[in-house]
Amino acid sequence: MGAPEAVITDLTRRVADAQSIVVFTGAGMSAESGVPTYRGQGGLWKNFRAQDLATLEAFDRDPALVWGWYRDRRNKLLEVEPNDGHRAIAEAAARIPVTLVTQNVDGLHTFAGSTDPLELHGNIWREHCTSCPATSDKSHHWAEKIVEAENDPLPECPDCEALMRPSVVWFGEQLDARVIEAAFKAAEGCDLMFVIGTSGEVQPAASLPLVARRAGAFVVEINLEPTLLTDRCNTSLFEPAARVLPRILAG
Numbered sequence: 226m227g228a229p230e231a232v233i234t235d236l237t238r239r240v241a242d243a244q245s246i247v248v249f250t251g252a253g254m255s256a257e258s259g260v261p262t263y264r265g266q267g268g269l270w271k272n273f274r275a276q277d278l279a280t281l282e283a284f285d286r287d288p289a290l291v292w293g294w295y296r297d298r299r300n301k302l303l304e305v306e307p308n309d310g311h312r313a314i315a316e317a318a319a320r321i322p323v324t325l326v327t328q329n330v331d332g333l334h335t336f337a338g339s340t341d342p343l344e345l346h347g348n349i350w351r352e353h354c355t356s357c358p359a360t361s362d363k364s365h366h367w368a369e370k371i372v373e374a375e376n377d378p379l380p381e382c383p384d385c386e387a388l389m390r391p392s393v394v395w396f397g398e399q400l401d402a403r404v405i406e407a408a409f410k411a412a413e414g415c416d417l418m419f420v421i422g423t424s425g426e427v428q429p430a431a432s433l434p435l436v437a438r439r440a441g442a443f444v445v446e447i448n449l450e451p452t453l454l455t456d457r458c459n460t461s462l463f464e465p466a467a468r469v470l471p472r473i474l475a476g
């Protein structure tokens with residue numbers, strides 16, 4: 226079942242021969258852990274669309290509603306474990322030259338053991354002050370299974386008492402320049418890129434595979450169905466990431 230052995234063998238050889246590999250992931254990477262994707266059927270919360278809630282305007286208009294959404298997502302993540310795909314990527318990094326670039330904010334790559342993912346859209350477990358440089362890391366909530374009541378008082382800055390916000394990149398907000406520059410540099414310099422579980426709808430992240438391809442990399446898509454990126458990839462494997470990644474990255 227799944228990709229023919231010859232295809233897997235060719236990819237494992239490419240992994241072994243590569244001088245530099247980029248693994249680029251989207252929400253489909255976490256689907257088999259039970260995290261709903263953005264544009265799949267699970268991508269709704271109280272009849273709101275992610276695109277309507279993940280904006281600075283929504284937060285300014287109703288911070289309690291937006292914090293309620295993030296708290297609900299954090300609480301659901303407490304019951305979620307990284308999957309075999311996350312673990313395969315984390316384990317491979319000890320053996321092969323991998324740069325991990327993710328659009329995901331769920332932290333599951335880190336919980337699986339990846340040490341330095343480039344988190345293009347931030348991380349749902351981190352917060353920063355809306356008024357001063359203070360930041361706060363709540364990733365221990367996952368390990369310690371700390372539940373946040375949706376109607377807890379909104380988090381205040383420990384330094385200046387202003388409102389804290391989730392350290393994620395909302396639609397219309399710029400990505401962290403250092404992070405996106407490092408991601409494009411890795412894409413330009415790699416000879417192999419895996420594009421995993423992304424619809425290719427969100428920019429500038431979705432341009433990374435095009436940059437890699439143009440720079441001469443062999444670009445492999447792993448998805449359940451064709452996407453906006455399929456025509457730009459050298460090849461696509463249409464099967465679940467958590468099933469096929471361990472076969473490709475086993476080493």
Ligand code: BV8
Nearest residue numbers: 251252253256262263264328396397422423424427428466
């Ligand atoms: C910016 C954090 C500029 C929040 C997120 C018109 C045209 C082009 C661009 C734009 C436009 N209008 C506006 C824009 C820009 C906008 C954008 O791209 N909009 C899109 C929707 C059209 N981009 C931005 O706003 C970005 N900022 O451009 O700033 C700027 C310039 C100057 C000055 C000021 C500003 C910021 C974008 C970041 C938004 N934040 N997340 C939060 O999550 O709370 S994006 C959000 O979408 C997530 O990060 C998610 O990862 C990302 C992308 O989605 P995918 O990961 O691809 O997930 P999706 O559900 O779509 O697809 C899942 C895939 O997995 C599917 O293909 C499915 O088949 C597959 N799958 C499912 N199961 C599996 C699987 N594959 C394998 N195995 C499985 N088991």
